[in-house]
Amino acid sequence: xxxxxxxxxxxxxxxxxxxxxxxxxTGLNLIFGVMKVVNFAHGEFLMVGAYITFTVFLFxxxxxYVILLLSMLAxxxxxxxxxxxxxxxxxGTGKLNEIFLSIGLIYIFxxxxxxxxxxxWQSVKSPYDGISVPVGPxxxxxxxxIIMVVTALILCGLxxxxxxxxxxxxxQATSQNRKGAMLVGINVERIxxxxxxxxxxxxxxxxxxxxVSGQVFNPYMGAIPAVKAFAIIILGGLGSIPGAIxxxxxxxxxxxxxxxLLGGIWKDAVSFIVLIVVLxxxxxxxxxxKEG
Amino acid sequence: MLSNIPLxxxxxxxxxxxxxxxxxxxxxxxxxxNLAVLMLIAIxxxxxxxxxxxxxxxxxxxxxxxxxxxxASTLVAVSLGITPFITIFIGAGVAAVIGIxxxxxxxxxxxxxxxxxxxxxxxxxxxxxxxxxxPMTGGWDGIPSPRLVSPAIPGYxxxxxxxxxxxxxxxxxxxxxxxxxxxxxxxxxxxxxxTEARAxxxxxxxxxxxxxxISAFIAGIAGALQIHxxxxxxPELFGVDNSFWPITYVILGGLGTIAGPIxxxxxxxxxxxxxxxxxxxFARYVIIGIILILTIIFLPKGLVSLPERLxxxxxxxxxxxxxxxxxxx
Numbered sequence: 302x303x304x305x306x307x308x309x310x311x312x313x314x315x316x317x318x319x320x321x322x323x324x325x326x327t328g329l330n331l332i333f334g335v336m337k338v339v340n341f342a343h344g345e346f347l348m349v350g351a352y353i354t355f356t357v358f359l360f361x362x363x364x365x366y367v368i369l370l371l372s373m374l375a376x377x378x379x380x381x382x383x384x385x386x387x388x389x390x391x392x393g394t395g396k397l398n399e400i401f402l403s404i405g406l407i408y409i410f411x412x413x414x415x416x417x418x419x420x421x422w423q424s425v426k427s428p429y430d431g432i433s434v435p436v437g438p439x440x441x442x443x444x445x446x447i448i449m450v451v452t453a454l455i456l457c458g459l460x461x462x463x464x465x466x467x468x469x470x471x472x473q474a475t476s477q478n479r480k481g482a483m484l485v486g487i488n489v490e491r492i493x494x495x496x497x498x499x500x501x502x503x504x505x506x507x508x509x510x511x512x513v514s515g516q517v518f519n520p521y522m523g524a525i526p527a528v529k530a531f532a533i534i535i536l537g538g539l540g541s542i543p544g545a546i547x548x549x550x551x552x553x554x555x556x557x558x559x560x561x562l563l564g565g566i567w568k569d570a571v572s573f574i575v576l577i578v579v580l581x582x583x584x585x586x587x588x589x590x591k592e593g
Numbered sequence: 594m595l596s597n598i599p600l601x602x603x604x605x606x607x608x609x610x611x612x613x614x615x616x617x618x619x620x621x622x623x624x625x626x627n628l629a630v631l632m633l634i635a636i637x638x639x640x641x642x643x644x645x646x647x648x649x650x651x652x653x654x655x656x657x658x659x660x661x662x663x664x665a666s667t668l669v670a671v672s673l674g675i676t677p678f679i680t681i682f683i684g685a686g687v688a689a690v691i692g693i694x695x696x697x698x699x700x701x702x703x704x705x706x707x708x709x710x711x712x713x714x715x716x717x718x719x720x721x722x723x724x725x726x727x728p729m730t731g732g733w734d735g736i737p738s739p740r741l742v743s744p745a746i747p748g749y750x751x752x753x754x755x756x757x758x759x760x761x762x763x764x765x766x767x768x769x770x771x772x773x774x775x776x777x778x779x780x781x782x783x784x785x786x787x788t789e790a791r792a793x794x795x796x797x798x799x800x801x802x803x804x805x806x807i808s809a810f811i812a813g814i815a816g817a818l819q820i821h822x823x824x825x826x827x828p829e830l831f832g833v834d835n836s837f838w839p840i841t842y843v844i845l846g847g848l849g850t851i852a853g854p855i856x857x858x859x860x861x862x863x864x865x866x867x868x869x870x871x872x873x874x875f876a877r878y879v880i881i882g883i884i885l886i887l888t889i890i891f892l893p894k895g896l897v898s899l900p901e902r903l904x905x906x907x908x909x910x911x912x913x914x915x916x917x918x919x920x921x922x
Contacts, residue, residue, distance in 0.1 A: 339705045341653075341705075341708070387886055387890075390890045391889060391890060394893065396703070396704040396705060397646070397649075397651045397704055398889055398893070399705075400651055400653070400704070400705065400708050401651075401840060401844050401885070401889055402885075402886055402889050404837050404840055404841065404882075404885065405881075405882040405883070405885035405886035405889070406882065406886070407837075407882070408837075408878045408879065408881055408882030408885065409878075409879050409882035409883060409886075411878070412875035412876070412877075412878035412879045412882070413875070413879050415875040416875045416876060416879070420875070524833060525716075528709065528712055528713065531705075531709050532709060532713070535706060535709065564724070566720060566723065566724050567720060567724070569716055569720065570713075570716055570717045570720035570721075572713070573710075573712075573713025573714070573716055573717050574713075574717060576709065576710065576713055577698055577710055577713065577714070577717075580698060580702060580706060580710060581698050584701040584702055584706070
């Protein structure tokens with residue numbers, strides 16, 4: 302019985318960590334799918350999203366789960382500006398340039414945030430802090446359950462947006478064939494900006510959920526989750542949103558399993574070991590096809 | 594081979610070498626000499642990264658090789674009691690072997706997969722150093738490392754400066770020869786078009802591994818030099834910052850050129866130290882980030898291409914001046 306409850310505990314932690322990774326990886330995938338751009342600075346948007354939630358919470362004291370929407374909206378704007386000023390001028394000049402540009406963005410965002418908010422560790426207290434709910438043999442914090450529900454809602458919303466709205470369908474068309482989309486009269490540059498903003502909004506949601514779950518954060522916290530999100534989309538296949546969801550859950554589980562078995566220090570390294578092993582066996586990723 | 598270098602470039606090189614040799618005579622300030630030593634090491638490191646980038650492989654984890662060279666050199670020097678002048682190359686050799694191993698996983702990968710693997714590799718190495726290898730490496734606290742030139746010798750700072758200057762010049766000449774050899778041309782061919790390179794009889798896997806090995810070796814030298822200069826080693830060497838600096842230097846100076854890493858490192862160091870004088874902390878990084886992005890967008894070939902860009906711009910302006918706006922004559 303003891304063992305079972307430990308395994309369940311790890312599963313549950315993995316599921317929760319997976320939710321954050323899924324949001325981050327889905328955002329990256331959306332941007333990659335439409336623009337074929339790799340933004341290594343994606344974690345910085347998670348960090349900014351976390352800080353916006355933190356600031357609004359500090360001033361108004363609203364429920365952080367409500368501020369999530371505001372934070373997402375703010376990041377749509379920031380994302381659109383970054384796309385227009387930084388990524389559009391170098392679109393099509395080579396993959397390495399995108400990576401280098403992301404490094405510049407990482408410098409700017411991390412240290413810009415440190416200038417505004419300082420570089421100390423911060424945290425946000427959730428209104429449901431300390432409330433636990435029994436799930437089977439486990440007693441889990443209510444916040445974790447809310448986080449899973451919110452993640453599911455956001456993903457459903459994204460699904461409906463992509464399948465049912467005109468812009469969503471235009472995004473799908475652009476991601477399938479950019480030239481073809483241009484030919485049928487889709488303004489692909491507008492679609493680029495929208496996708497980038499939307500991807501950033503998903504990162505903001507991930508950041509907000511990260512902080513309300515009681516995790517501490519500082520301006521440099523975004524780098525590692527972002528790289529893990531990359532590992533996830535490589536595992537799940539570039540541009541595939543279902544792949545990102547499966548990959549995110551697997552990564553959350555592998556990481557928490559490793560932290561339990563090997564000690565917390567291995568948490569970050571394990572995700573990269575998994576990534577390298579997978580890439581040695583399959584250089585295009587687990588579910589990756591010809592693309593990329 | 595030397596005869597096809599333009600005269601202006603030969604003068605510039607001679608001038609740079611003379612300036613570097615004369616520097617300690619121009620200033621008594623040991624802070625500046627110390628800064629110059631760190632700058633020379635950064636030039637070696639940036640050149641190592643640049644060599645790998647020449648073969649189309651952009652690494653985001655070069656701090657791994659930098660750190661491996663430093664740790665291997667320190668541990669050998671401490672346990673066997675050999676002078677750091679020899680262990681530097683042993684450390685670099687270890688870095689090269691590990692470079693080949695990591696290169697083996699990377700050779701078939703696309704740019705951003707490779708970037709990810711190298712980035713992750715630096716984190717894995719750091720984790721190993723502070724966990725499994727901690728009894729040897731001292732974990733997060735680090736261990737003292739023997740100095741390159743013992744501080745007991747009078748004028749040790751100057752001896753150290755000239756030793757490192759010599760190694761830097763030797764490294765740059767070596768890279769220059771490599772880039773003009775068959776291997777260097779193969780690197781460029783693979784970067785431009787792998788399929789065509791293969792058709793021309795170049796084995797991309799072999800040459801990519803070679804690039805990895807050479808680059809890791811040189812990065813290892815840089816790491817070992819830095820640690821023996823400072824006299825203490827900690828796992829912070831493997832930090833993300835340390836992986837990003839050479840990239841920033843090279844992009845600003847000019848990717849894929851011999852002079853690029855040198856010019857970029859000198860320019861950025863001057864900017865960096867100048868900003869420090871104004872008392873900036875975080876803002877310095879923001880400015881570096883903005884410079885990096887502006888360079889990528891407006892000066893994609895780096896500062897190296899600035900003279901020809903200026904000449905081009907002047908010529909265009911002259912042409913405009915000569916033609917009358919109305920008559921067009």
